[in-house]
Amino acid sequence: xxxxxxxxxxxxxxxxxxxxxxxxxxxxxxxxxxxxxxxxxxxxxxxxxxxxxxxxxxxxxxxxxxxxxxxxxxxxxxxxxxxxxxxxxxxxxxxxxxxxxxxxxxxxxxxxxxxxxxxxxxxxxxxxxxxxxxxxxxxxxxxxxxxxxxxxxxxxxxxxxxxxxxxxxxxx
Amino acid sequence: xxxxxxxxxxxxxxxxxxxxxxxxxxxxxxxxxxxxxxxxxxxxxxxxxxxxxxxxxxxxxxxxxxxxxxxxxxxxxxxxxxxxxxxxxxxxxxxxxxxxxxxxxxxxxxxxxxxxxxxxxxxxxxxxxxxxxxxxxxxxxxxxxxxxxxxxxxxxxxxxxxxxxxxxxxxxxxxxxxxxxxxxxxxxxxx
Numbered sequence: 140x141x142x143x144x145x146x147x148x149x150x151x152x153x154x155x156x157x158x159x160x161x162x163x164x165x166x167x168x169x170x171x172x173x174x175x176x177x178x179x180x181x182x183x184x185x186x187x188x189x190x191x192x193x194x195x196x197x198x199x200x201x202x203x204x205x206x207x208x209x210x211x212x213x214x215x216x217x218x219x220x221x222x223x224x225x226x227x228x229x230x231x232x233x234x235x236x237x238x239x240x241x242x243x244x245x246x247x248x249x250x251x252x253x254x255x256x257x258x259x260x261x262x263x264x265x266x267x268x269x270x271x272x273x274x275x276x277x278x279x280x281x282x283x284x285x286x287x288x289x290x291x292x293x294x295x296x297x298x299x300x301x302x303x304x305x306x307x308x309x310x311x
Numbered sequence: 312x313x314x315x316x317x318x319x320x321x322x323x324x325x326x327x328x329x330x331x332x333x334x335x336x337x338x339x340x341x342x343x344x345x346x347x348x349x350x351x352x353x354x355x356x357x358x359x360x361x362x363x364x365x366x367x368x369x370x371x372x373x374x375x376x377x378x379x380x381x382x383x384x385x386x387x388x389x390x391x392x393x394x395x396x397x398x399x400x401x402x403x404x405x406x407x408x409x410x411x412x413x414x415x416x417x418x419x420x421x422x423x424x425x426x427x428x429x430x431x432x433x434x435x436x437x438x439x440x441x442x443x444x445x446x447x448x449x450x451x452x453x454x455x456x457x458x459x460x461x462x463x464x465x466x467x468x469x470x471x472x473x474x475x476x477x478x479x480x481x482x483x484x485x486x487x488x489x490x491x492x493x494x495x496x497x498x499x500x501x502x
Contacts, residue, residue: 143499150448150502151467157363158370158449164384165358171388172351 190223191284198277216274224267227287234294252297259290335360339403347394354394358387361404365411371464372415374453382418386411412465416479419457451501455494462487463494 197216263286270279339360345353365386370379389410397406452460461480465471466487471479473487480487 143502146502147495147498150451154448154468156367158367159363160366160380160383161376162380164362164366164380164387165355168358168384168387169351169355171384172354172391 190219190226194219194223194280198275198280213274217271220267220270220274223284223287227291230291231294234291234298252293252300256290256293256297259286259293262286263290336402340399343394343397343399343403346391347397354391357390357403361407362387365407368408368411368464368469369415369418371449371452371468372412372461373419374455374457374460378418378422379415382411382415385418386414389414408469412469412479416461419461423457448498451498452494454501455497459490459494459497462490463498466491467495 194216263283266279266283266286270276270283273279339357342353342357342360346357362383366379366383369382369386370376373379373382386407390407393410397403452463455463458480462476465476465479466473473484473491476482476487477484
């Protein structure tokens with residue numbers, strides 16, 4: 140055993156410090172260095188969630204603010220409102236692009252979902268207009284954010300609906 | 312043990328056991344500064360200077376060629392991304408060594424999590440043992456169980472202490488010692 144121990148110590152001493160890979164690893168590294176670092180599509184909810192959280196904190200803290208500060212926040216709220224609206228529209232557009240690949244509207248269950256989405260859109264539009272007039276209304280904010288969230292959920296549900304192949308026509 | 316190159320300030324260099332020459336240090340420093348400014352030719356030269364040492368470390372930690380290649384590539388991509396944060400307070404090789412160990416361990420864990428869903432542990436060990444193109448110690452350490460191999464490589468070849476290994480692997484120092492002795496015993500049996 141002592142002999143084996145000496146042999147192991149010798150093997151450790153003799154172990155080369157460098158090894159040459161069998162393949163050239165640089166081309167893949169170079170390709171990855173050139174690749175743009177873009178945000179993943181499934182991370183789009185993050186800025187939306189962050190803004191919503193900030194907004195909620197702002198609304199909860201509103202009674203503690205002085206009237207002067209509240210007046211200044213009026214503009215900030217309107218700006219936030221516009222940002223959230225834009226982000227929501229972007230998210231809906233991206234989901235709509237996915238829908239062209241899934242073609243869920245031809246599902247027999249698609250019509251009620253589409254009706255629901257349309258109603259939600261109309262409601263959200265009205266709430267948005269009212270919010271622009273009264274951006275400090277906490278309940279309107281909550282309702283507006285809920286309609287947006289529900290719209291996204293419904294679109295995603297629609298994309299998971301079963302599609303009847305005979306009626307499907309061209310499905311990509 | 313001559314191949315353990317624990318240096319005075321307890322940092323580890325990703326170089327041969329002989330100290331880095333001042334010329335090599337200056338070359339590294341120049342290439343790093345250029346690469347920091349986005350010079351890919353300089354970065355490629357850094358890769359050329361150090362990839363064999365990085366690959367050796369990755370291979371011994373991973374125990375297989377494919378994973379070692381992936382870990383080496385991951386390491387250099389990470390180096391490129393993190394270079395702006397390298398302030399030159401330590402030698403580039405010291406920094407690269409630490410980054411390589413982290414990246415190799417991450418790579419091993421990532422693959423383990425993925426393959427654990429499909430393969431029993433035995434199959435994984437068999438695939439490692441099928442590598443026959445290596446000599447000396449490398450031929451033996453790839454046959455060690457993963458945890459024992461990693462600890463043996465870090466302790467016996469890279470000069471880490473058990474408490475440092477324990478911190479890296481999130482285990483108790485006693486576990487690191489036990490795994491090292493297990494690895495040593497298995498290697499002695501293999502000889």
